Amino acid sequence: MGALNEALSEALRCTDAGRYTWPMLILGLESSCDETGVALYDDTLGLLGHALHSQAAMHAAYGGVVPELASRDHVRRVLPLLNEALRQADRTLADVDAIAYTQGPGLAGALLVGTSVAKGLAFALGKPAIGVHHLEGHLLSPLLADPPPSFPFVALLVSGGHTQLLQVDRVGSYVLLGDTLDDAAGEAFDKSAQVMGLGYPGGPMIAARAAQGQAGRFKLPRPLLHQDNLDFSFAGLKTAVLTQVRKLPAPLDAATVDDLCAEVEAAIVDVLVAKSIKALHHAGMRKLVVAGGVGANQTLRRKLTAAAAKIKAEVYYPAPQWCTDNGAMIALAGALRLKAGGAVDADHGFGIKPRWPLEEIVIG
Ligand code: KG4
Numbered sequence: 001m002g003a004l005n006e007a008l009s010e011a012l013r014c015t016d017a018g019r020y021t022w023p024m025l026i027l028g029l030e031s032s033c034d035e036t037g038v039a040l041y042d043d044t045l046g047l048l049g050h051a052l053h054s055q056a057a058m059h060a061a062y063g064g065v066v067p068e069l070a071s072r073d074h075v076r077r078v079l080p081l082l083n084e085a086l087r088q089a090d091r092t093l094a095d096v097d098a099i100a101y102t103q104g105p106g107l108a109g110a111l112l113v114g115t116s117v118a119k120g121l122a123f124a125l126g127k128p129a130i131g132v133h134h135l136e137g138h139l140l141s142p143l144l145a146d147p148p149p150s151f152p153f154v155a156l157l158v159s160g161g162h163t164q165l166l167q168v169d170r171v172g173s174y175v176l177l178g179d180t181l182d183d184a185a186g187e188a189f190d191k192s193a194q195v196m197g198l199g200y201p202g203g204p205m206i207a208a209r210a211a212q213g214q215a216g217r218f219k220l221p222r223p224l225l226h227q228d229n230l231d232f233s234f235a236g237l238k239t240a241v242l243t244q245v246r247k248l249p250a251p252l253d254a255a256t257v258d259d260l261c262a263e264v265e266a267a268i269v270d271v272l273v274a275k276s277i278k279a280l281h282h283a284g285m286r287k288l289v290v291a292g293g294v295g296a297n298q299t300l301r302r303k304l305t306a307a308a309a310k311i312k313a314e315v316y317y318p319a320p321q322w323c324t325d326n327g328a329m330i331a332l333a334g335a336l337r338l339k340a341g342g343a344v345d346a347d348h349g350f351g352i353k354p355r356w357p358l359e360e361i362v363i364g
């Protein structure tokens with residue numbers, strides 16, 4: 001853990017660490033969509049406990065997340081998960097020094113559950129609460145590795161709701177280099193899976209089927225691939241998949257589905273890889289950090305690592321368990337924000353931010 005601390009402290013330029021008594025134990029709560037995550041992060045010892053419940057199976061029957069069901073399930077899960085995280089960490093609530101929670105963006109009702117628990121605990125324990133931007137959690141999640149990558153780096157943030165390239169100079173300094181004009185990469189996986197009747201979430205389903213198929217038998221578009229910008233557009237992909245499916249005799253045979261999945265995955269991955277390499281050139285950097293649920297995709301990892309090696313760049317990936325939503329990334333982001341001089345909540349209100357641009361969370 002020594003390497004972890006040295007690298008983090010240096011990278012953080014701990015401007016405001018003196019405001020608090022360090023080391024601190026940060027409780028992290030994530031409830032923005034369909035995962036309830038609770039974790040305890042000690043800025044000296046690292047991650048001490050983490051508990052997670054995914055609602056994916058519950059939403060699968062509906063082909064996507066049903067917001068009201070998500071909120072109700074967060075209510076059911078959050079306190080047992082908190083107890084589990086405390087048990088793993090061998091700590092009690094009295095040991096918690098600050099509470100970080102996902103304040104946004106996300107589903108309003110779902111966000112309210114984690115926020116209510118965080119604010120209630122903060123009030124009862126007399127400790128600060130820190131509203132964390134969900135995407136900052138994803139962005140910083142590769143820093144859970146030991147040793148973590150050092151700043152600065154280019155980040156490829158690929159989740160169900162976002163596909164962005166960012167220049168990250170330090171904690172709290174995020175410059176948007178490229179964004180999706182319509183659907184996110186994860187959304188493209190999910191919607192394509194839905195068209196093929198594969199269920200939700202589509203990314204892991206398509207990845208599993210793609211591993212048995214061949215890309216190239218069907219030809220899908222690689223949107224904006226050759227355009228001289230860092231933007232993405234994935235909305236046309238699901239339409240192209242639908243058009244292709246309608247041309248084929250129903251029901252699709254297994255080999256056809258495998259080949260279609262391989263082409264969907266290849267189309268998305270080709271664009272993500274090309275634009276990431278372009279972003280490294282644009283920023284004049286040789287370090288890329290991948291974050292978000294789609295970052296768990298093994299084909300993306302393989303092709304990105306190979307493309308980066310050609311320009312002598314390094315790519316860092318979070319461990320697969322930290323790619324999708326979790327409490328550990330929120331606890332870590334809360335700790336890093338506090339150290340970097342980020343503000344704690346000024347009141348005990350439930351100020352959730354279902355829509356929240358990342359540019360608003362810049363520190364300093
Ligand atoms: O980051 P995340 O858990 O939640 C959001 O904040 O959106 O990302 C979820 C997204 C979903 O669209 C899911 O299909 C995708 O990540 N995903 C994957 C894989 N695992 C999850 N996409 C491709 N390959 C995977 N292995």
Ligand code: ZN
Nearest residue numbers: 138159324325
């Ligand atoms: Zn997420």
